[in-house]
Amino acid sequence: MTRSPTGRLVAVLLALVLVAASCSKRDSSNTVTGGGGGTGNNGQSSIDTSNCSVDPTKPIPGNTIRLVSSFPQSGLTAAFSEIADGWKAYFKMVNTEQGGVTIAGKKYKIETKDKDDTYDPAKTASNISDLVGSGSLDSVFGAFMVVGTAGNLAIRQDLAAKCVPDFFAATGSPALGDPSFPWAIGATNPPYTVEVKAFAEYLKKNKPNARVAVLAQDDDFGTAYIDGFNQAIKGTGIKVAKVEKYKPGAVDVGTQITSLAATKADAFLSGGTLLACPDSLKKAVAAGWRPLTYVSGTCASKTLMGLAGSAGDKALTTTNLEDPLNPKWANDPAMKEYRTKAKQYSPVANLDLTNGIVAYGWTQGALFVKALQAAKAPTRLAVMESVYNMNGVRAGLLRPGFSITTSQNDRYMGEKVQFGRYNAAKGYFEDLGSPEDFEGRTASITPKAVITGNG
Amino acid sequence: MTLFLQQLVNGIGNGVVYGAVALALVLIYRTTGVLNFAQGEMALFTTYLAWKFARSVPVAAAIALAFVIGFVGGAIIERVLIRPVEEARSPLNVVIVTLGLFLGINALPQLIFGTDSQQMPKPWPSDAAPGDVVGTTRAVKVGAVSVSWAVIALALMMVAVCALLWLLFQKTRLGLALRAVASNPESSRLVGINAGLTLMLGWALSAGLGAIVGPLVAARSTGFDASLMQGVLVFAFSAAALGGFDSVLGAVVGGLVVGIAEALTTQYVDPLNGIEVLLPLLLILGVLLIRPNGLFGRRTVERV
Numbered sequence: 001m002t003r004s005p006t007g008r009l010v011a012v013l014l015a016l017v018l019v020a021a022s023c024s025k026r027d028s029s030n031t032v033t034g035g036g037g038g039t040g041n042n043g044q045s046s047i048d049t050s051n052c053s054v055d056p057t058k059p060i061p062g063n064t065i066r067l068v069s070s071f072p073q074s075g076l077t078a079a080f081s082e083i084a085d086g087w088k089a090y091f092k093m094v095n096t097e098q099g100g101v102t103i104a105g106k107k108y109k110i111e112t113k114d115k116d117d118t119y120d121p122a123k124t125a126s127n128i129s130d131l132v133g134s135g136s137l138d139s140v141f142g143a144f145m146v147v148g149t150a151g152n153l154a155i156r157q158d159l160a161a162k163c164v165p166d167f168f169a170a171t172g173s174p175a176l177g178d179p180s181f182p183w184a185i186g187a188t189n190p191p192y193t194v195e196v197k198a199f200a201e202y203l204k205k206n207k208p209n210a211r212v213a214v215l216a217q218d219d220d221f222g223t224a225y226i227d228g229f230n231q232a233i234k235g236t237g238i239k240v241a242k243v244e245k246y247k248p249g250a251v252d253v254g255t256q257i258t259s260l261a262a263t264k265a266d267a268f269l270s271g272g273t274l275l276a277c278p279d280s281l282k283k284a285v286a287a288g289w290r291p292l293t294y295v296s297g298t299c300a301s302k303t304l305m306g307l308a309g310s311a312g313d314k315a316l317t318t319t320n321l322e323d324p325l326n327p328k329w330a331n332d333p334a335m336k337e338y339r340t341k342a343k344q345y346s347p348v349a350n351l352d353l354t355n356g357i358v359a360y361g362w363t364q365g366a367l368f369v370k371a372l373q374a375a376k377a378p379t380r381l382a383v384m385e386s387v388y389n390m391n392g393v394r395a396g397l398l399r400p401g402f403s404i405t406t407s408q409n410d411r412y413m414g415e416k417v418q419f420g421r422y423n424a425a426k427g428y429f430e431d432l433g434s435p436e437d438f439e440g441r442t443a444s445i446t447p448k449a450v451i452t453g454n455g
Numbered sequence: 456m457t458l459f460l461q462q463l464v465n466g467i468g469n470g471v472v473y474g475a476v477a478l479a480l481v482l483i484y485r486t487t488g489v490l491n492f493a494q495g496e497m498a499l500f501t502t503y504l505a506w507k508f509a510r511s512v513p514v515a516a517a518i519a520l521a522f523v524i525g526f527v528g529g530a531i532i533e534r535v536l537i538r539p540v541e542e543a544r545s546p547l548n549v550v551i552v553t554l555g556l557f558l559g560i561n562a563l564p565q566l567i568f569g570t571d572s573q574q575m576p577k578p579w580p581s582d583a584a585p586g587d588v589v590g591t592t593r594a595v596k597v598g599a600v601s602v603s604w605a606v607i608a609l610a611l612m613m614v615a616v617c618a619l620l621w622l623l624f625q626k627t628r629l630g631l632a633l634r635a636v637a638s639n640p641e642s643s644r645l646v647g648i649n650a651g652l653t654l655m656l657g658w659a660l661s662a663g664l665g666a667i668v669g670p671l672v673a674a675r676s677t678g679f680d681a682s683l684m685q686g687v688l689v690f691a692f693s694a695a696a697l698g699g700f701d702s703v704l705g706a707v708v709g710g711l712v713v714g715i716a717e718a719l720t721t722q723y724v725d726p727l728n729g730i731e732v733l734l735p736l737l738l739i740l741g742v743l744l745i746r747p748n749g750l751f752g753r754r755t756v757e758r759v
Contacts, residue, residue, distance in 0.1 A: 074562075074565070074570075075565070075570070075681075076565075076570060076680055076681055076682045077570075078565070078570040079570055079571060217729075218728070218729025218730065222729075243728075244721070244728065245728045245729030246729060247729055247730065247731070247732060249682065249685075249686065250686065251676055251677070251678075251679070251682065251683070251686065252469065252676060252677075254465050254468065254469070255462060255465045255466070255469075255717070255718040255721040255722065256721055258458070258461050258462055258465055258718075258722070259458075259462070259721060259722045262458045262461075275572060275676070275677060275678055275680070278677045278678060279676070279677040279678075282591065282677045285591065286591070286592075286594060286601065286603065287461075287601070288601070303571055303572060304572075306588065307572055307574060307588075307677050307678040308677070309584070309586045309587035309588060309591070310583075310584030310585060310586045310587045310591070311591065312586070313584075313586065423586075424584070424585060424586025424587075425585035425586050426586075427586060
């Protein structure tokens, strides 16, 4: 190959292609068109079934409930696949020890099938479309725990047309409670706007005139934090000093932190996830800036906080689950069951039980089994209605005193949160203060555009 | 003013990283005429090796070991994968092979070492507090501005590498042979240069350089995983295009320009908040429109 202008052109073009490829994975804003319509007139149900291409009132044939899922199993976000290890272990336990789950007097085994999407929403869509097919009950009952905001937004339109449920989307995005899409519901993650509302409440009590610097990812995930926090501090003495955004996937947010540190804000809302989160904490310390810090619930993992190390000391976050790393739960019956059974029924060797996301997956499996048991009939519609009719349901590793309540008008499950403060020397979050309960209020504390995506 | 200077230092910190990877790109381009898209991933793999070695030997020794493996590995890649397609005479073939290597070598450490983020021990002064696995890089205070030892170390490494490359290319017969082969493999063969050997050496040198740069970049980061070089590579290509693909000095200056521009954009240009990556592309476009060979690149003259 000789040095030619063509060679350079090729180089620049390919560099552009690389950039484009890396950009295409960003949460793209969803296009909401009509949807299924919120309130129907189908008996007591407010789920409109008039446009369903597959009848959602048909009972499951045979005695197997087939769930499908899509999540990253290779690539950089492959760690998310451990969520599935948690729920698979739970379903296996139910199948083995109880012979399955009982719906309206009949026992059904739970069978699952999943595909790798490398966290690419386009792949999520094609995976789910392959797995669901025409939506026939012979092959699928519903999607379960599909990982990621963008992935779930990418599949919900198609699933809604077939009236195939998208159960427990693994995201804290308030968009998964959009009443226009009753066939999709998020998991027990506290919605991102509930997280920042709780932080605003905490500031009101402890630093009523706080000036807050905000770091957020440049996509829907970051927007939920920024807009949610702005709404939460309306009418208070709290002010946003500055907002800096970073490109999804960034590993170094040093320049953003220098800019935020220069504001000398006395509080820091670190809304980043993955490597940007621990990096933001390290860079803040390096800048000599020690504000009162809140980290995203998505950052409160063993891996990410471990990377932050001492720089994460005293950082706050919120959760609604028992943390397997925290020895205070050692004698808790739910934790004991998790420790023995998740290990016994683990689909993989060497499952890291101390990893919070395994415990999270386990909990979703447990809660879903409860929703199935409470359903009036083995049909998609009845199970979906059961999911929207939970009244103080406790399952899995939900903290003592925490339960799930939903209704047709309240499509959010994790609305009560407990503050935790990171103890770097011990390597886990210690409980701080008493829980904040926002039951039934997510929709009202979330800016409308964040729910509908019409920002 | 302090803020401006601090962002300037941040920019230089990122700039030396971009420059260092750009240097490896330029090195392989100058010696073999190939644009190596797998450069970053080759460095990634040797970074994982260095990280693994650093568990049993001091980190400097681990990097030295990784260098040796990178050097040999680079030579093997050239001999086994690049040479057969290069003989087909189409520059696109080699580019496609390097793109394949990009994907393949990116997947390799994920298969061997897993996808969790890891922490590289720091080959420069650092402090460890309870809860830290590898400690926090110390910084030097210059007035109100703090300069991280990571930046100092990377900058020193870059100066040393530039000096060594200059000596190699300008002052040794081997360097002359390397340049000759890159510029015209056929004629250089006719004058008795072992073109095969020099091409292999070009790949070896560039992979070896990557094996030094990679671990330093990883040690500078809070954590690293298989994406370590992907963000960097785009900026490194920008740096190399900006400086001119055949100029060592151009790579360094290009890296610094891109890094500083990025940092100052973050601080002062709010509309580009979060999409600072636009900036290097605009810079490249601008420079290539005015100077198609980059700031320091030599113009290609062809005899008709």
